[in-house]
Amino acid sequence: MVDAAAIYLMGATLAALLGFAWLALAMEVHWRQVFGRVGPSPGTRSALRLLGGASLLGSLGLCLLADHASMAALVWFMLLALAGVCVALLLAWRSAWLRRLWPG
Amino acid sequence: MFSSFRQTMAWLHTWFGLILGFVLMVAFFFGTLSVFDREIDRWAIPETRFEPQTMPSFDHILLPVLRQVEPDQKEYERQMPWLHDFGQGPMTPRLELPVDEYWAYTTHRDPVLVMGVGFGVPHPRDPAAHNHIHGDVTIDPRSGVLVPDDALKIGSRWFYPMHYSLNWTWKYLGYWIVGLAGFFMLVALVTGVIIHRKLFREFFTFRPGHQILRSTLDLHNLTGVVALPFHFFFAFTGLLIFAGWLYFPVGNTLLKPLHDLEHQREALEIGLPYERSGHPAPLASVDAMMAEAQRRWDARGMPGDVGFLVVRHVGDVNGYVSLYRAGSDRVALVGEGIHFKASTGEVLREDPPRTVVSEIHDFLVGLHLQHFEHWFLRWLYVLGGLLGCTCIATGFVFFVEKRKRKHAEAGGQGSRLVDALAVTTVTGMVIAAIGMLVVNRILPSDLIGKGDWEKGRLGTYPAACPVAQCPGNGGTDQSCLEGTVSGDRGTGGGCSAAELGYHRRPSAQDRAH
Known part of the structure; x- marks a missing residue:
């Protein structure tokens, strides 16, 4: 039981990170930071937004699987903070790492 | 005006x-x-470094110790003259209460x-009031042996009350100051969101390569915005905790x-x-009652251990025992x-x-007091707290950076003062906390009143902070904070703020910067 919760939470963390990373890639300025060219195209942008949003929701779902709902809500909001900072710092110092998240 | x-x-x-x-x-x-x-x-009391324990047997371990406890001498001297009705004779001696x-x-x-x-x-002035003189002890629940209570629990009895009362209990002044600050934190969050022009567009934005003013503001915004729910709810719930009994004690x-x-009624x-x-x-046997309580919690689908136990009206026909469940899997402390x-x-x-x-x-x-059992969330709270610290510290840096040149040219001291206060608060506090933990390990554990020694030191640690060595007047162009936090700007790294030329006038190069 404990192990299952730990795995769900790891998944939730990863999903939150991916979600914010995709949402960041959907923004022109960050796309340029990562890929070094203009973009993303409107179609790509919608896809990235959809993927990012779904991933954040997936993160919430995994939190709910791991804990009682009241606790899961807190964990999720705090994970968003963690993921937000991580993505911002990655974009600032290691933006190339995010290239793998999209075949662009 | 604006x-x-x-x-x-x-x-x-x-x-x-x-x-x-x-x-x-x-x-x-x-x-x-x-x-x-x-x-x-x-950390502070190494004798207590063993596994957490559940509530031990009341009948065999707790009761024999409780029977030995005496009313606290200091509390008796302080409170008894207030609680006792001298119209009914002299005060009951301490050990006969x-x-x-x-x-x-x-x-x-x-x-x-x-x-x-x-x-x-026995003879209270106001019979309806809570007429108690207390005697508290700490024990090793495995054996019932007393753990010396004058060893300061630096975490729960010093750092924790510092958080909400600044350890300034006179007239509850510290609580009020923190409360006021908490309220204005809410104001700062709302106004911060209003004045932030590009909340979503710059959600992930941090530009460390840009000039200091820009990157400081980025960091201030980033740490404020990503943890906005955390900041808001912690300020709000902090106020809520004290609202009922201190701020609005209707x-x-x-x-x-x-x-x-x-x-x-x-x-x-x-x-x-x-x-x-x-x-x-x-x-009667309290252990049997604990077993029954656990059985009933189990039956409700909320299995748990006893966290809090009270026996009221001890030794009287009206006496009763209240058992509450320890916080664990829920955010709210569900006592049941x-x-x-x-x-x-x-x-x-x-x-x-x-x-x-x-x-x-x-x-x-519950989300503020964290009685729950969830280590991951605890660490995430640490992250939230550190993001808050960063947000405040970068706020100071931004304030100073924005004004220092103007102040220096006008011969004003404003940004210097803020700078000095910021360093004493931010850096000094970290040094003080670390210093306290170090002193705790250096002082012998059998030193009488060791806790008071440790507390006494806290106020003196910030004196070790570089700002104490920054006297003098005249314009400054290098902030203390930069000096300590990133001592590499312009001077080859690693030196203390005091060495950073505090009497230096702004150079042409700096002005051009």
Whole structure:
């Protein structure tokens, strides 16, 4: 039981990170930071937004699987903070790492 | 006064943020440490570094110790003359005070157990008041052996109260100051969101390569925005925790008669005796009651251990035992109290399901007080706290960076002063906290009044902070904070702020910067 919760939470963390990373890639300025060219195209942008949003929701779902709902809500909001900072710092110092998240 | 709403908000954000930021910094930093207050206690008192324990046997371990506890000498001297009615004769001697209440408290993070006795005052001035002189002890729950109580629990008895009271208990002044700061934190968050022009567009933006003003503001915005729910709810729930009894104590002032009446009515209605009867009675096995309580919690689908135990009206026919579940899997501290008749062990009452209002209240308070068992969330709270610290510190840096050149040219001291205060608060506080933990390990553990020595040092640690060596006047162009935090700007790295040329006038190069 404990192990299952730990795995769900790891998944939730990863999903939150991916979600914010995709949402960041959907923004022109960050796309340029990562890929070094203009973009993303409107179609790509919608896809990235959809993927990012779904991933954040997936993160919430995994939190709910791991804990009682009241606790899961807190964990999720705090994970968003963690993921937000991580993505911002990655974009600032290691933006190339995010290239793998999209075949662009 | 201001040409736009946004400017008004910016003024509010800047000045209240600056003034109360110093208090908020303390609240955030020590709040962050308080997430692990029990663990810091273990650092401070190495004899207690063993696994957390559940509530031990009351009949065999707790009761024999509780019977030995004496009323606290200091509390007796301070409180007894206030509580006692001299019209009915002289004060009852300290060691003859009758026992009225036993309690014990533990959490899933506590290896040691705190417990105590409330002694009654036989001839009270106000019989309706809470007339108790206390005697508290800490024991090793495995053996019942007393752990010296004068060893300061640096985490839970110093860092934690620092978080909400600045350890300034005179007239509750510290609580009020922190409360005020908490309120203006909410204001700062709202005004901050208003004056932030590109909340979503710059959500992930941090540009460390740009000039200091830009990157500082980026970091300030980033740390403020990503953890906005955390900041908002912690300021709000912090206020909520104290609102009821300190900030708006209507129950003890305006509405006191109603409040007391409600208490009595409630006691009648729920069948728990409000007062002693005067007829003695023995105490049945509390262990059996604990087993019964656990059985009932199990049956409700909320298995758990006893976290808090109180025996009221000890030794009286009206005596009863209340058992509350320890916080664990829920955010709210769900006590699910079960009350037993002390002399027979029969169940008098089970607390009814909570109302929606109290459920919301318990959730909000619970998310701040963190009784739950969730290590990952605890660490995430640490992250939230550190983000808050960064947000406040970068606010100071931004304030100073924005004004220092202008002030220096005009010969003003404003930004220098803010700079100095910021360094003493931010850096000094970190040094003080670390210093305290180091001194704790250096002082011999059998030193009498060791805790007082440790406390005494806290105020002197910040003196070691570089800013203490920054006297003099004249314009400054290099902020202390940069000097200590990133001592590599312009001077080849690693030197203290004092060495950074505090008497230097702004150079042409700096101006061009």
